[in-house]
Amino acid sequence: MQQNYSLRLFKLFVLCLLGIALPRYVQATHIVGGEFELRYLGATSPYSHRINMNMYFDDINGNAQANDPTVTIFIFRKRDNAFMASVTMPRVSQELISYTNQSCAVGDLRTRLIQYSVDVTFPSDFNDTGGYYMVWERCCRNNVISNITDPGGAGSVFYLEFPAPYVGRAAFANTSPIFGKAIGDYICVNRPFTFSFAATDPDGDSLTYKIVTPYNGFSDRNQPNPSQAVPPRADAGPYPNVTWVTGISERNSIPGSLPLQVNARTGLLTVVAGTPGLYVFSVEVDEYRRVPGQAPVRIGRVRRDFQLKVLDCPVNNPPKIAMKLDGQKDFYKEGTVITIQEKDQNCFDLFVTDPDLNQRVTIVNASGTLPGLSLSATDMVIRSKSDTLKSRFCFGKCVGNGGVVTLAIRAVDESCPQGLSDTLYVQVRIVPEPVNRPDIITNLTNNKASITVGSSLSFNAIGTDTDGDIISIQAIGRGFTLSQANMSFSTTSGTGKLSPKFVWNPQCAQATRPEYIVDFIVTKQRCNRTYSDTVTVNLAAVGKPSQQPVITTSLSQSIVTMVVSPTDTTSIRFNVLANDPERDSLTMKMQGQGFDPRALGAKFTDKNGVPMLTSGFSWRPTCDMLNGKNEAIYTINFVADDRSCQPDHTDTTAIQVRLVNPAQAATEVVIPNVITPNGDGKNDVWQIPTLPVDNCSEQFRFVQIINRWGKEVFRSTTRDFQWDGDNLPVGTYYYLIQYTTQRFKGPLTIIR
Structure with missing residues (x-):
């Protein structure tokens, strides 16, 4: 650790x-x-x-x-x-x-x-x-x-x-x-040797060696x-x-025909050492x-x-690589510029020999990235001195973009400690073919259309390329995205001729904009250059003509007044009816002004369809809806919408529900203070018919009677109670009548 x-x-x-x-x-x-x-x-x-x-x-x-x-x-x-x-x-x-x-x-x-x-x-x-x-x-x-x-x-x-x-x-x-x-390599006398001392810097600082x-x-x-x-x-x-x-310094710490050097930028060591030893x-x-x-x-x-060790290694020879163009008997001479038409196949044959037998020779592209590069063979073994190994080197278009480019093809053998190599440099000029721009049209008449909301428009964007290159077609809305306008089009790529479909299903929101401009663009790439063509279409959506729908209720007036009581189960009930002169499809909905009727128990089913539409409304208000007040007003809107995209595509009828808390009667409450439960039919029970009637703010809670020692002898939660004394002894008792906030109390005497 x-x-x-x-x-x-x-x-x-x-x-x-x-x-x-x-x-x-x-x-x-x-x-x-x-x-x-x-x-x-x-x-x-x-x-x-x-x-x-x-x-x-x-x-x-x-x-x-x-x-x-x-x-x-x-x-x-x-x-x-x-x-x-x-x-x-x-x-x-x-x-x-x-x-x-x-x-x-x-x-x-x-x-x-x-x-x-x-x-x-x-x-x-x-x-x-x-x-x-x-x-x-x-x-x-x-x-x-x-x-x-x-x-x-x-x-x-x-x-x-x-x-x-x-x-x-x-x-x-x-x-x-x-x-x-x-790495643990050694150096062979009089052979080129490379050794990387490159360092990395995680902070991106620059390095010199x-x-x-x-x-x-x-x-x-x-x-x-x-x-x-x-x-x-x-x-x-x-x-x-x-x-x-003596004779050695940092300039030739490993002496030879090429003393030890380091690339100041890359850290690559190179040397051709002349004398065996340890340095x-x-x-x-x-x-x-x-x-x-x-x-x-x-x-x-x-x-x-x-330190590096220099050895007197066995003699070894590097491979030799040569190139010959198709149809020519002489090998390529370095420095000669080969001119190739881009339309032709860009290939030539490589020939490799090596005096040292039974060595594997690898051919590599040392030119950097080449388009369409292929090598028919990359590893070959020399079996005899007369062996000439062959590989075909091909590359695609766009090399050099019309200028002279130098290709580097290297043959590397299995020499120790590092393979010996021979590099062939070939100068090539690729003459580009004439490039035709792709073309795009649509099959939409005059590249212009106006359609009614609710209908659909479709047409094709047709892209062609006479060169047979890969083309791509895309559609771009000016100032909007296609999906925002309910338009659909898939970017498509292929060769020759393409005809992807454009579809538009406009809604009412699209009818509010005067026009939509869509550009259809066809592009292709050739040798890192872009060629394109554009066709533009103008589209508009309009709402269909329509008369305003009508919505009514079965009520004779728009204001409904209802007295709310904690014991009353009466409900407000009526029907809502929606119609449209052209029998357009309608939606009929209920909307509360500043509240959600359904959350307060109102029942109504929204409807969709061809008129007439009918739906029943019912609501049983409760005391809670008064919010502690004696009166509350709720307004409910019923809306019919024919969705015609016209300014007058809706109609609304409003019903105002007025909830009232009944006031308690101002009559005097008469409470008897004597009962004579002797069976003569007169004053045999204690009851109080004049007690206040319950409303949303004051409600009867209970009545209680206690004796003079504080013991409860009677209790009832019913407003219409009756008490006959329960055979209790004569004497004075005390009553308490409790409402929500009011209370009545006093003495009650039993006489027999």
């Missing part, structure tokens, strides 16, 4: 180490090379950065004890080389790196990639505008390196410069350039693994360099960030230290 550290703790950790005696480290011979990575983790991560170190190790001759489980790196401030922190990184993975062609592996060349990694959080005081750098030192290099002195005593330095992680207190997001994984002299650092045989920070002197450059042997070199990558309105500023730098 990867360990995580805080840089603030590293400072304390290092100070403690300075006073502790450490064991002697094993000398790490045969370090092949490597580099640092500093990756920004983002604001959502618990750590600000991840530090990776990639070490390439000689797996054949390397000292296994030098495969350290941890490494300690040191961080300095660039401005004054002040020590800032040390970071201990655990080993997290290791793997063997591969060859370009694994079958080309040699027994004494095997390289292991050992990776160390840790997540850290830089403290906010890492904000020096001059930036910082991190280093790791280890001795020693392979003692058989050919281009430096005393290689067995020379150290390796991994080095990375990075901008301040903070600008003031704000985080500065930046990830260092990230090298791709190296150059070959530099590798650092030696301060490590040596006696101190192979420095345990404490050793900053360079400010007057002596960053770190001591290795010492080249060390270093590639430095500078990272530039562009600020709007300013020149790019270098913000970072990373070095990859590496």
